[in-house]
Amino acid sequence: MADLASRITKPEDAPAPAAAGDSTTTPETKVETAEPSNLVENEYEVEVKLSDLQNDQESPLYSVSSFDQLGLSKAISDGLLAMNFKKPSKIQERALPLMISNPPRNMIAQSQSGTGKTAAFVLTVLSRVELSKPTQPQALILAPSRELARQIQMVVQTVGQFCENLIVEAAIPGSISRETGVKGSVVVGTPGTVMDLVRRRQFDVSQLKVLVIDEADNMLDQQGMGEQCVRVKNMLPKTIQILLFSATFPDKVLQYAERYAPNANQMKLKQQELTVKGISQMYMDCPNQKDKYDILCKLYGLMTIGSSVIFVRTRDSATEIQRRMEADGHKVSALHGAYEGASRDVLLDDFRSGRSKVLITTNVLARGIDVSSVSMVINYDIPMKGPGDREPDAETYLHRIGRTGRFGRVGVSISFVYDRKSFEALSQIAEYYGIDLIQLSPDDWDDTEQKVQEIIKSSRAKADYAPNATSG
Numbered sequence: 001m002a003d004l005a006s007r008i009t010k011p012e013d014a015p016a017p018a019a020a021g022d023s024t025t026t027p028e029t030k031v032e033t034a035e036p037s038n039l040v041e042n043e044y045e046v047e048v049k050l051s052d053l054q055n056d057q058e059s060p061l062y063s064v065s066s067f068d069q070l071g072l073s074k075a076i077s078d079g080l081l082a083m084n085f086k087k088p089s090k091i092q093e094r095a096l097p098l099m100i101s102n103p104p105r106n107m108i109a110q111s112q113s114g115t116g117k118t119a120a121f122v123l124t125v126l127s128r129v130e131l132s133k134p135t136q137p138q139a140l141i142l143a144p145s146r147e148l149a150r151q152i153q154m155v156v157q158t159v160g161q162f163c164e165n166l167i168v169e170a171a172i173p174g175s176i177s178r179e180t181g182v183k184g185s186v187v188v189g190t191p192g193t194v195m196d197l198v199r200r201r202q203f204d205v206s207q208l209k210v211l212v213i214d215e216a217d218n219m220l221d222q223q224g225m226g227e228q229c230v231r232v233k234n235m236l237p238k239t240i241q242i243l244l245f246s247a248t249f250p251d252k253v254l255q256y257a258e259r260y261a262p263n264a265n266q267m268k269l270k271q272q273e274l275t276v277k278g279i280s281q282m283y284m285d286c287p288n289q290k291d292k293y294d295i296l297c298k299l300y301g302l303m304t305i306g307s308s309v310i311f312v313r314t315r316d317s318a319t320e321i322q323r324r325m326e327a328d329g330h331k332v333s334a335l336h337g338a339y340e341g342a343s344r345d346v347l348l349d350d351f352r353s354g355r356s357k358v359l360i361t362t363n364v365l366a367r368g369i370d371v372s373s374v375s376m377v378i379n380y381d382i383p384m385k386g387p388g389d390r391e392p393d394a395e396t397y398l399h400r401i402g403r404t405g406r407f408g409r410v411g412v413s414i415s416f417v418y419d420r421k422s423f424e425a426l427s428q429i430a431e432y433y434g435i436d437l438i439q440l441s442p443d444d445w446d447d448t449e450q451k452v453q454e455i456i457k458s459s460r461a462k463a464d465y466a467p468n469a470t471s472g
């Protein structure tokens with residue numbers, strides 16, 4: 001099978017694990033291979049500090065300025081200080097001045113997963129809100145899932161903790177009382193619920209100044225929530241400032257985004273710049289479909305060193321794997337769309353706090369979810385899209401693995417392949433981003449364990465340098 005994939009490398013050609021958080025800058029960047037074993041050791045002995053990364057021009061966390069230079073109010077700056085945000089990341093430093101300047105201008109902004117896009121738009125929103133009108137909705141942030149909407153709501157509240165009278169409401173199923181309607185200056189919601197609230201006249205959108213769409217490529221996709229987002233926009237004031245954010249903007253969606261947010265400033269990345277180097281991307285060559293489950297169980301010990309997310313294709317397989325793993329004595333949780341909202345909230349809260357360490361889920365949590373203790377992501381099924389799941393879904397792959405390696409941390413992703421279709425799909429994804437995947441073999445468990453463990457352990461060591469060990 002190896003001839004199918006020039007991008008998939010055997011262990012002996014594998015690059016040494018990357019230093020935490022610096023971004024891939026060129027497609028062919030490889031670690032020197034003269035003495036690979038030494039290089040690997042060196043990587044783990046040298047601890048990379050967040051401040052070093054933020055001084056490294058190649059890193060997406062690099063910036064030359066401080067938050068003080070960005071013209072934010074004292075209350076907002078105090079919020080950032082309380083969160084221990086010392087310096088902006090690249091996207092924050094570059095996009096913020098464009099977004100908060102007047103007259104307001106639209107923005108389409110792309111930056112790698114885990115590089116602080118949320119704070120970039122949250123700071124803009126907080127800069128625009130008049131706190132003297134605390135119950136008048138002035139900013140609307142849309143996200144694709146209830147979990148992401150709740151997480152963003154929490155970030156707005158945390159950054160805005162010193163903004164007096166700031167009320168941040170979540171517009172997700174079951175959160176807004178019919179009697180009162182929406183009564184906050186900042187509203188974070190999912191498109192369907194927002195549309196219902198506006199139609200029922202429970203959400204006064206007449207004074208909205210900013211519309212943010214997070215995960216915008218996914219949200220504007222005509223196969224997904226595109227139509228709903230257009231309807232929401234049509235209900236809003238024509239002068240509203242529109243900010244579109246994502247780690248991925250495939251060309252087709254970008255053209256559409258440019259129409260949705262006309263005359264926008266743009267910050268774009270090249271395809272080969274999208275992967276985060278702190279994530280060591282590996283793949284497990286499973287003998288067949290049936291063996292995937294046993295291999296997963298064998299990995300269980302490694303998965304619980306930090307926290308892990310296992311992505312599967314369907315709700316049914318999430319439930320089935322959970323059932324089998326629990327029957328085999330493993331402690332895991334499953335979260336997907338079939339659960340009702342309140343139980344989803346409890347499940348994710350348990351995972352955030354570390355009460356549960358292994359989460360089995362579908363694409364519902366592929367995007368945006370920020371749990372910094374996640375050190376491993378498993379693609380139990382390679383993400384596919386299109387009719388009959390024919391094409392590899394490169395965007396979803398990137399968002400899924402981006403649940404680890406947050407803001408300069410390191411992590412591991414392991415994608416399971418077992419037949420020609422899954423192998424080819426993964427090869428195409430690797431080719432698309434210009435990445436070299438490291439092969440793991442189920443026949444050499446010592447080697448597998450060593451490779452994965454080294455990285456996970458170094459991620460724990462580096463957690464000391466990170467500003468907030470578990471956030472969101």
Ligand SMILES: Nc1ncnc2c1ncn2[C@@H]1O[C@H](COP(=O)(O)OP(=O)(O)OP(=O)(O)O)[C@@H](O)[C@H]1O
Pocket residue numbers: 084085086087088089092111112113114115116117118119246247367368369370372402403406407467468471472
């Ligand atoms: N300037 C900063 N200094 C320190 N930590 C930061 C800074 N900005 C953001 N962070 C932290 O980095 C983590 C990742 O940020 P965030 O969730 O906004 O990433 P993102 O770019 O939106 O990722 P994704 O594409 O996965 O949605 C969060 O835990 C956040 O608190």
